[in-house]
Amino acid sequence: MRHSTCTHLMVLLLAGLAGSVAEEAHPQPPPLDQExxxxxxxxxxxxxxxxxxxxxxxxxxxxxxxxxxxxxxxxxxxxxxxxxxxxxxxxxxxxxxxxxxxxxxKLALGYSNLAEVYFRVEQYREAAEAYQELLELTPGDSNGHYKLGLCWLYLGEPGKAQGEYLALKLLDPDLAGKLIQAINQRGK
The missing domain is CATH 1.25.40.10 (Tetratricopeptide repeat domain)
Known part of the structure; x- marks a missing residue:
């Protein structure tokens, strides 16, 4: 009986040490007020x-x-x-x-993040402009094509949304499917 209690105590200590090591591997950032x-x-x-x-x-x-x-x-x-x-x-x-x-x-991530913020606040014209800038820098950005297609759709320009669908079909068929579904739903 004594032996098993010591074993359990040793396991708890080892688990505690392992927890400390894990915390050291991913330290939390210190407070900002430290100089x-x-x-x-x-x-x-x-x-x-x-x-x-x-x-x-x-x-x-x-x-x-x-x-x-x-x-x-x-x-x-x-x-x-x-x-x-x-x-x-x-x-x-x-x-x-x-x-x-x-x-x-030429900071593609800047255009991507700016476009996402504009999209989130429903400023679709500005989002479309930022997505177009993004796609000039990174033409293969499937999320950019998808979101630009949605922008065109929300701006009442389904022909341009269809154009993004066609570009997206080659890049990402799954996203293309989502975009054409949105185009079709919006058309009803």
Whole structure:
């Protein structure tokens, strides 16, 4: 009986140590008010970690601090806008995603995220423009074709939506099927 109690105690201790090791492998980002982040890259990396942990408002603060030091970083403006979009601050997200594209006009992910935000707030004309810019940079982006087709559909231009369906048919038959279904439903 004593032997089994020791065995159980040892298993619990090992499980506790394993839990500590697992926590060390994926450490939580420290609070933002700690002053160990001294340069723009440190704040940027902290923002990425906070974003990955689902702490979007804290991530936005970290990206903003990075931009205080280096306001010419398109990647930081992109991540700030994305974190703001994920936290529901769509107006600021749009402003900051546009800033990332001013600094880096060929930033495909910037157009993709900007288009998604516009789409989410039902600004379909602006979303369509951003998706078109995205597709100029990455013509094989099936999600871009699909969402652009939906934009055209919502804007009352089913012929253009049909054109996106035809392009999408070659890229992603599943998404093409969803788009033609939406086109057909909208036509009824």
């Amino acid at each position: 160990e982040y001294l340069d723009a890259e440190d704040w940027f990396i902290s923002g990425l970690a906070l974003n990955g942990a689902g702490r979007y408002q804290d991530a936005a603060l970290a990206f903003a601090r990075s931009l205080d030091i280096n306001p010419e970083s398109a990647a930081t403006w992109l991540n700030l806008g994305t974190a703001q979009a994920l936290s529901g601050d769509f107006d600021q997200a749009i402003t900051h995603l546009k800033k990332s594209l001013q600094l880096e006009p």
